[in-house]
Amino acid sequence: xxxxxxxxxxxxxxxxxxxxxxxxxxxxxxxxxxxxxxxxxxxxxxxxxxxxxxxxxxxxxxxxxxxxxxxxxxxxxxxxxxxxxxxxxxxxxxxxxxxxxxxxxxxxxxxxxxxxxxxxxxxxxxxxxxxxxxxxxxxxxxxxxxxxxxxxxxxxxxxxxxxxxxxxxxxxxxxxxxxxxxxxxxxxxxxxxxxxxxxxxxxxxxxxxxxxxxxxxxxxxxxxxxxxxxxxxxxxxxxxxxxxxxxxxxxxxxxxxxxxxxxxxxxxxxxxxxxxxxxxxxxxxxxxxxxxxxxxxxxxxxxxxxxxxxxxxxxxxxxxxxxxxxxxxxxxxxxxxxxxxxxxxxxxxxxxxxxxxxxxxxxx
Numbered sequence: 249x250x251x252x253x254x255x256x257x258x259x260x261x262x263x264x265x266x267x268x269x270x271x272x273x274x275x276x277x278x279x280x281x282x283x284x285x286x287x288x289x290x291x292x293x294x295x296x297x298x299x300x301x302x303x304x305x306x307x308x309x310x311x312x313x314x315x316x317x318x319x320x321x322x323x324x325x326x327x328x329x330x331x332x333x334x335x336x337x338x339x340x341x342x343x344x345x346x347x348x349x350x351x352x353x354x355x356x357x358x359x360x361x362x363x364x365x366x367x368x369x370x371x372x373x374x375x376x377x378x379x380x381x382x383x384x385x386x387x388x389x390x391x392x393x394x395x396x397x398x399x400x401x402x403x404x405x406x407x408x409x410x411x412x413x414x415x416x417x418x419x420x421x422x423x424x425x426x427x428x429x430x431x432x433x434x435x436x437x438x439x440x441x442x443x444x445x446x447x448x449x450x451x452x453x454x455x456x457x458x459x460x461x462x463x464x465x466x467x468x469x470x471x472x473x474x475x476x477x478x479x480x481x482x483x484x485x486x487x488x489x490x491x492x493x494x495x496x497x498x499x500x501x502x503x504x505x506x507x508x509x510x511x512x513x514x515x516x517x518x519x520x521x522x523x524x525x526x527x528x529x530x531x532x533x534x535x536x537x538x539x540x541x542x543x544x545x546x547x548x549x550x551x552x553x554x555x556x557x558x559x560x561x562x563x564x565x566x567x568x569x570x571x572x573x574x575x576x577x578x579x580x581x582x583x584x585x586x587x588x589x590x591x592x593x594x595x596x597x598x599x600x601x602x603x604x605x606x607x608x609x610x611x612x
Contacts, residue, residue: 295393326405330446335408337378340410347412353387353417432553432558435523437524437572441461442544481554485545488611489602515586517579
C-alpha cells in the first residue's frame with residue numbers, strides 16, 4: 249500500500265465563518281446563503297428599486313430619449329472614511345461627474361464590490377448608506393451590482409467599481425476641437441481639498457481648520473452652466489493628477505483637433521495668483537512639499553468658455569454652493585502649442601508639466 253501524502257492544513261480557514269457574523273467571510277462571495285443574506289441585509293435596503301429588486305442576471309432598463317453617455321470608474325481610496333466623505337460618496341459622485349463633463353445627466357448606475365475577508369460588516373453598511381444617499385441626491389438609481397470576496401491580505405477593505413449611463417440633452421456639444429485662442433479657463437472652486445483631506449488623515453497632521461474632502465456631484469452645477477451660456481467649449485473634472493493633468497490633456501487634445509482641421513494649435517496660460525486654494529490646504533501642501541495643481545479633487549470642474557461669456561458663466565456658477573468660489577484662472581493662448589504655462593506672482597513664467605508617477609497614491 250502506498251504512503252499517503254502529508255498535507256498541511258494550518259493555512260486553511262473555513263470559507264463560511266470566522267466565528268463572527270459581523271465580518272465579511274469568504275462565503276459572502278460564494279453565491280450561496282451568505283451572499284443572499286448580504287444582498288437582503290445591506291444592498292437591497294440601501295439601493296432598492298423595481299429594476300434592482302428583480303435580482304436578474306442583468307437589468308432591463310426603460311428606453312431613454314436622446315444620446316446616451318456611458319462611463320466606468322474604480323475606487324480604491326485609503327482610508328475608506330475621511331473628513332468630508334468616504335469611498336461610498338466617491339463611487340457615486342465620481343461617475344456622476346464623469347458623465348456630467350460630457351453634459352450628460354446620469355440616470356442609472358451599476359456597483360461592483362470587491363470585499364476583503366475580515367471587513368467589518370458595519371463598515372460595509374456605512375459605505376452603502378453613503379452611496380445610497382449620494383445616489384438619491386443625484387437622482388440616480390443603482391440598477392445592478394456584483395459582490396466578490398478576496399482572502400484576507402489580498403485587498404484593502406473595499407474596492408468599488410461603478411458604471412453610469414446618462415443622457416446628453418439636445419444641443420449640447422462639448423468638444424476640445426471647439427477651443428479657440430482667447431477662451432477663458434474657469435475653475436469651480438478651491439483646489440486640492442480632497443487629496444489633502446485624505447493625506448492629512450494618513451499622516452496624522454493636525455491643523456487649526458479641518459481639511460475636508462470636496463466630494464460632490466456636479467450635475468446640477470453643469471445644468472446651470474449650460475443653461476446660462478452657449479459658449480462652453482469643454483468641461484473636465486480634475487481628479488487624479490489634479491488641475492495640471494487636466495489642463496495638459498485639454499491643451500494636447502485641442503491642439504491635435506485643430507491641427508487635424510488645418511488650424512494652428514493652442515496652449516494654456518494660467519495665473520498662479522488667481523488659483524483659489526484654502527489657507528489650511530495651502531499650508532498642508534507647503535508642509536508636505538506638494539503642488540496644489542497636482543493634487544486630486546473630487547468636487548471641482550474646469551470649464552473652457554468663450555472669453556466674452558466668462559463673466560456670465562461665473563455669475564451662474566456662484567449662484568450654486570458647488571460653484572460659490574468659482575474663478576477665472578487663465579486663458580487659451582497661441583503659444584506654446586500644446587503646453588501649459590503659469591504666470592508667477594513675481595511676474596515670471598513657468599511650465600506646468602504632467603506629473604511623473606502619482607504624488608498621492610490610493611486617493612480615489
